[in-house]
Amino acid sequence: MSDEVSALGGVTRSEGIAKVTEMPLQGMVTVRGDLSDKVLKKAILAVTKLEVPVLAEINQVGEYALCWMSPDELLLFCPYASVEIILAKLNKSLLKTHSLVADISDARTIFCVSGSMARDVIAKLAPVDISPKAFQNGMFRRSRLAQVSAAFWMPADEVVHVICFRSHAQYVFTLLKVAAQKGSGLNVF
Amino acid sequence: MLILTCPYCGQKSEETEFHSGGEAHLKRFGPGSTDEDFQEYLFVRENPKGVHFERWRHIYGCGKWFHAARCTTTLEIFGTYSAQTVKPPKELRDKISAKRPGWSWRTYP
Ligand SMILES: [Zn+2]
16 A cells, blocks of 8 residues: 655744644545534534534544534544544435535645744735634634635644645645745734 | 625635626526527626626635625625525615615616
8 A cells, every 4th residue: 555645745844933834644524414404413423522613613622623614514624544434434324314425635735833923924825814803713714825725723822724725735835934934924913 | 805794604805715706686598588688698787886786706715606785886895695596685775775875776776
């Protein structure tokens, strides 16, 4: 079997105003269906021990997380090695429910932007109010970073996780790196 | 710049997070229709100075299509509403009437 590798081999840059790191491979499953459906909610709870998040939020406990992507789409995070089991379980319990479950672990890349100016980096790239008042832990925001789709959330103070398409990994890393250049802090937050 | 709020995910953002989908509430005339109706459906569009209704898509967000009512001169957004409707909601039309007395767009208010 071939070795699974992340898009950029876990590249890190830390000389700027924030540290930018590509996260290790993450298990990711897309779940589409009616998020208010009882069967779907129960199936999700059974595999993740998590409730379906409300509008534009993320529920994260330990190695599992659920991100609200749209009224009919969830993104499920789990250990990379558990994806197959989770797919099988979900497919089994959702057999009679109009839904779609798909492994997208190798189709996305996650970056971690950390440091006291992590918010500054995102503010330069996304048309989003990311001030501490407007954007906090628990929120999940789909938007764009310069010219590509991305989503981000803050698992802790001064830490932003950014998810993008794997094929955009180099572009997004370069964006984050440039936005995190030395001496480029905005000092507005 | 337009500031839109997506009615599906509640996110407020400027227009670059969205994509314009042209005029709202067009009625399709397809095979079997008269040449006049078909020609009008394909080519004739409103081009108002003032109140306008459009389709937009939250392309970098939740991906959903929705409707928006806005003013083409001031770029004010009067409101956004579900795509699952064939006409602007009464509530929104009343709101526009309060702000722009005497407005008209196709057969509305
Ligand atoms: Zn949306």
